[in-house]
Amino acid sequence: MLKKSNNIPLLAILTGAFLVPLNSTMITIGLSTIMDAFQTNVANVSWIVTVYLIIMIVAQPIAGKLGDMYGTRKLFLLGLLLFLVASLVCVYAPNLLVLIIGRGIQALGGALITPNGTAIIRFITPKSKLTKAFGVFGFAMSIGAALGPLLGAFLIGAWGWQSTFWINIPFTVLSFLIAYKYLPNIEPKSHTRLDIQGSILLGTFLTVLVLIVTNEWYSNVWLWLIFFLSFVLFVYREKRYGHPIIDFSLFKDASFTSANLSILLNNAIMYCTILIMPMMLERDAGYSIGSIGLLLFVFSLAISIASWVGGYVEGKMGKGRTVGISFVLLILALGLYLILPTINALVFAGLILFLGGIGSGLGVPSMQAASLESVAKELTGVASGIYSMFRYFGSIAASVIISLQIHYTVTMYILIAFSVFGLIVSKGMFVHLKKEEKNANQIS
Numbered sequence: 001m002l003k004k005s006n007n008i009p010l011l012a013i014l015t016g017a018f019l020v021p022l023n024s025t026m027i028t029i030g031l032s033t034i035m036d037a038f039q040t041n042v043a044n045v046s047w048i049v050t051v052y053l054i055i056m057i058v059a060q061p062i063a064g065k066l067g068d069m070y071g072t073r074k075l076f077l078l079g080l081l082l083f084l085v086a087s088l089v090c091v092y093a094p095n096l097l098v099l100i101i102g103r104g105i106q107a108l109g110g111a112l113i114t115p116n117g118t119a120i121i122r123f124i125t126p127k128s129k130l131t132k133a134f135g136v137f138g139f140a141m142s143i144g145a146a147l148g149p150l151l152g153a154f155l156i157g158a159w160g161w162q163s164t165f166w167i168n169i170p171f172t173v174l175s176f177l178i179a180y181k182y183l184p185n186i187e188p189k190s191h192t193r194l195d196i197q198g199s200i201l202l203g204t205f206l207t208v209l210v211l212i213v214t215n216e217w218y219s220n221v222w223l224w225l226i227f228f229l230s231f232v233l234f235v236y237r238e239k240r241y242g243h244p245i246i247d248f249s250l251f252k253d254a255s256f257t258s259a260n261l262s263i264l265l266n267n268a269i270m271y272c273t274i275l276i277m278p279m280m281l282e283r284d285a286g287y288s289i290g291s292i293g294l295l296l297f298v299f300s301l302a303i304s305i306a307s308w309v310g311g312y313v314e315g316k317m318g319k320g321r322t323v324g325i326s327f328v329l330l331i332l333a334l335g336l337y338l339i340l341p342t343i344n345a346l347v348f349a350g351l352i353l354f355l356g357g358i359g360s361g362l363g364v365p366s367m368q369a370a371s372l373e374s375v376a377k378e379l380t381g382v383a384s385g386i387y388s389m390f391r392y393f394g395s396i397a398a399s400v401i402i403s404l405q406i407h408y409t410v411t412m413y414i415l416i417a418f419s420v421f422g423l424i425v426s427k428g429m430f431v432h433l434k435k436e437e438k439n440a441n442q443i444s
Helices: 004-037 047-070 072-091 096-124 127-159 168-182 196-214 221-240 248-252 254-283 289-317 319-337 346-362 364-373 377-403 408-425 428-443
Strands: none
Touching: 004 047, 004 072, 004 096, 004 127, 004 168, 047 072, 047 096, 047 196, 047 377, 072 096, 072 168, 072 377, 096 127, 096 364, 096 377, 127 289, 127 364, 196 221, 196 377, 221 248, 248 254, 248 377, 254 289, 254 319, 254 346, 254 364, 254 377, 254 408, 254 428, 289 319, 289 346, 289 364, 319 346, 319 364, 319 408, 319 428, 346 364, 364 377, 377 408
């Protein structure tokens, strides 16, 4: 267990960690209802999801940098305040445009909450308990994502789509009050400034990338040209600027690089599973919509449980081994996914997806702890923002794979290759472990 003195501030962080993914998945259930309410089309209403994704992935690295500059507590509180205001804007939105703007503000709040919340966890948690703390944090995020569709369906059916935003208000107020009273005021030690030009370039290439991947009608030569040009200019700028948003020198540390690549690959596999399973299970295996919903809930629940347990497994096995085991489990699960289209047995399918969920969740706390422990404390916000960005890159990679409409079997083999690569990448975390053991031996 974590120290009791840390439990109250951790509660504020976990509430925020729960709300951000909950609002990412909950709203998808209400898109058709919102489309009817505002008499619009799919292309327009899809911006409710797209704007959330764009701002979350663009703003998180910048939010982490700002946390290092001005204090993680201030940015976390600002994120909660923006999330609260945005929820009210969405509730009373008179038209789709205002609703989309509200979702954008909500995403900005979420982007401030996530990296600064994880940075605070590092500061208030003893090193020996850090992976366990991130296990609880991962559990809150996973259960939020898992409950989103179920809770969204219930709320919309009972009180309409506005209720999916009303529910945020009491939780956000509670989190803000606890955070304001109990979160420690961590003074920033990073004497730096924000790279405005780098921020614009980062925002440009990430926004264009999300548009191309998530909306096929935006894919054209000119957007691809803007993407590559802004990406190259961003890398060139960051390598030469004294106060970069993304410090590429951090990737010289094998543990830091391994942790971020691992979460990218892990998230790609997880989101591919979530996106491809409903289509395959209905079309090829003949499952009903209700059965598919149940199976995906089992998958998400397994991720949540494994995220919780992963912090304790790391204490016995170490970070590198725990992440390695998670990818081995994913290889086994993905191999079993290959036979799912030929078998209509709900319990059997549930066991396979449960195994896949355990593989997806088990190593995440170790990945997050390894990423943050690899950098100096004054760079925790930057490292946290980079980690969150790589997590979203995994989601984008999954969207690309699904959008290519490759045959189900071929997709599974691609994901197995991702898992094998992840197993290889996880070895980089042993480097950090060996350094710690060497330092400990020298001290003794």
